[in-house]
Structure formats: structure tokens, C-alpha cells
Amino acid sequence: MTALAALQPTSTWYLLLGALLFTIGAVGLMVRRNPLVMFMCIELMLNAVNLTFVTFAKDLDDIGGQAIVFFVLVVAAAEVVVGLGIIVALMRRRPGATADDISSLKG
Amino acid sequence: MELLVFVIAAAIILVGAVGVIIAPNPVHSALCLVATLFGIAVLFVAEDAHFLAAVQVIVYAGAIVVLFLFVIMLLGVDRSEDLDTEPLGGQRPLAAAAGLGLLGVALVTLFITHRDFDTVAVGAKSSVGQLSGPASDNVRKLGQALFTDYLFAFEITSVLLVIAVVAAVVLARRASTTQTEPEQLPEVQG
Numbered sequence: 001m002t003a004l005a006a007l008q009p010t011s012t013w014y015l016l017l018g019a020l021l022f023t024i025g026a027v028g029l030m031v032r033r034n035p036l037v038m039f040m041c042i043e044l045m046l047n048a049v050n051l052t053f054v055t056f057a058k059d060l061d062d063i064g065g066q067a068i069v070f071f072v073l074v075v076a077a078a079e080v081v082v083g084l085g086i087i088v089a090l091m092r093r094r095p096g097a098t099a100d101d102i103s104s105l106k107g
Numbered sequence: 108m109e110l111l112v113f114v115i116a117a118a119i120i121l122v123g124a125v126g127v128i129i130a131p132n133p134v135h136s137a138l139c140l141v142a143t144l145f146g147i148a149v150l151f152v153a154e155d156a157h158f159l160a161a162v163q164v165i166v167y168a169g170a171i172v173v174l175f176l177f178v179i180m181l182l183g184v185d186r187s188e189d190l191d192t193e194p195l196g197g198q199r200p201l202a203a204a205a206g207l208g209l210l211g212v213a214l215v216t217l218f219i220t221h222r223d224f225d226t227v228a229v230g231a232k233s234s235v236g237q238l239s240g241p242a243s244d245n246v247r248k249l250g251q252a253l254f255t256d257y258l259f260a261f262e263i264t265s266v267l268l269v270i271a272v273v274a275a276v277v278l279a280r281r282a283s284t285t286q287t288e289p290e291q292l293p294e295v296q297g
Contacts, residue, residue: 009113019213028128030202058154063252074264078271085278091182
């Protein structure tokens with residue numbers, strides 16, 4: 001029990017968690033067809049990367065890692081606003097559209 | 108204690124993430140996403156990134172997920188999808204294989220750079236002082252970095268936000284202002 005109490009989560013654990021979260025997001029993006037859920041999977045991947053950035057910032061004592069997470073948050077917010085606007089415009093034309101129905105730009 | 112925090116937060120994150128991708132109902136996906144984002148915020152606190160933890164809760168769990176739920180309700184897609192049928196043959200096995208490959212690449216990179224597992228061997232430590240610990244002064248350091256080194260990028264993000272707002276207005280507007288959509292009008296009798 002004392003050995004377990006002395007065990008501290010190292011940065012490797014955080015990086016492993018980030019890798020797992022990124023993988024779950026990527027698999028979800030490939031499997032799901034609802035554009036909204038695909039968007040949520042992108043958010044999962046962005047969060048995995050943010051976790052990795054913060055972990056490296058702590059390890060290297062470099063505030064730049066946290067500054068870039070701040071910018072990722074801003075860009076993610078802008079991306080969600082525009083993406084959801086596109087989805088609303090699409091769904092208005094074709095109610096219940098999935099990613100398969102929006103393939104008219106396919107080459 | 109720190110271990111306990113990490114294990115609980117990691118469990119919440121992973122369960123929430125799996126919930127996002129297996130829930131048939133988009134509303135449930137969005138709620139699972141909230142759990143994941145809160146777990147990430149807890150880990151940010153554990154890593155002494157207090158400002159980012161607060162921003163994570165306010166922006167992600169507060170604004171972005173609410174926006175998702177708003178759009179789900181607006182479009183009326185809050186009913187369950189049929190996840191049992193697979194419209195594209197072999198998509199799920201291929202996606203799982205690609206995911207495993209992605210995880211494999213990430214793990215190989217991790218173990219190459221972390222040969223002795225506890226110390227990070229990439230890059231040199233910054234000399235500006237400790238980021239972790241009780242005297243880390245996270246908010247002041249992040250603010251100083253943002254308003255000195257990253258000032259230009261910070262100003263550019265304001266332009267980006269204005270562009271995003273204008274884009275959202277343009278996208279959400281009805282295409283024609285003179286012609287009213289039929290479903291907006293009450294049925295004309297006779």
C-alpha cells in the first residue's frame with residue numbers, strides 16, 4: 001500500500017492518456033457519419049493535443065506550451081462557430097444529412 | 108493523492124471519449140463530451156496550468172458544448188441513429204486498424220523519446236524558472252508571455268474571431284431576403 005501511495009503519475013502517463021484520447025477521437029471521426037458527432041470527435045483530438053502540450057510545458061518549464069494551448073482554444077472556438085454554421089446551412093437544405101450525403105464535392 | 112486524482116480524471120476522460128463515439132443519440136454524445144472536457148480541466152489543474160483549466164471549463168464545457176446542444180436542438184437531430192447497420196462494408200474494422208496504427212506510431216515516438224521512462228529527453232529545460240509547484244505563479248507568467256512574446260499572435264486571434272463571427276452570420280442567414288421560406292408562413296386557406 002505504501003508503494004502504491006508513493007507512486008506518482010509521471011509525464012509519461014499524461015502523454016499515454018493523450019495518445020489514447022487522440023486515437024479514440026480519430027477512430028470516432030472515421031466511424032461516425034453524423035457531422036455533429038464527427039465535430040465532437042475533432043474536439044476530442046484537439047483536447048488530446050492540448051493535454052500533451054501542457055505536459056511538455058510542465059516538463060520543460062516553458063510557458064510557451066501553455067500559450068499555444070491558449071491559441072488552440074481560440075482557434076477551436078472559431079472553428080466550431082464556422083463549422084456549425086456550415087452544418088446548419090447544409091441541414092437546412094437536406095434535413096437529416098449524413099457525411100455520405102454531402103459527397104458532391106468528391107473528385 | 109496525486110495518483111488518485113490522475114486515475115479518476117483519466118477514467119472520466121476515457122469513458123467520456125468512448126461515450127462520445129458509441130452513443131447513438133447526439134445529445135448523449137455532447138453530454139459525454141462535457142465529462143471528457145471536465146476531466147481534462149482536472150488534469151490541467153494537476154499540472155499547475157490553472158488559467159487554462161479555468162478557460163477550459165468556461166470556453167469548452169461552457170460555450171462550445173452549449174453551442175453543440177443548441178445546434179442539435181435547432182436541427183432536430185436529437186433522435187437515435189441506427190448504428191447497427193454499416194452502410195460502408197468493412198469501414199469499422201479498417202477504422203479500428205487505422206486507429207491502432209495511429210496509437211502504435213504515437214507509442215513508438217513516446218518510447219523512443221522517453222527511453223528511461225521518467226525523464227523527458229527531448230529539448231532543454233527553459234531557464235525562466237519552475238512552472239510547477241506552489242510558487243509557480245501560473246496566471247502571471249502566462250499573461251506575461253501572451254502580452255510580450257506572443258503579442259502579435261494574440262492580436263491576430265482577435266481578427267480571427269471577428270472573421271469567424273462574420274462568417275457565422277453569413278452562413279446562417281437565409282439566402283434570399285425578399286423570398287420568404289414557405290414553412291415560415293401559415294397555410295393560406297381557400
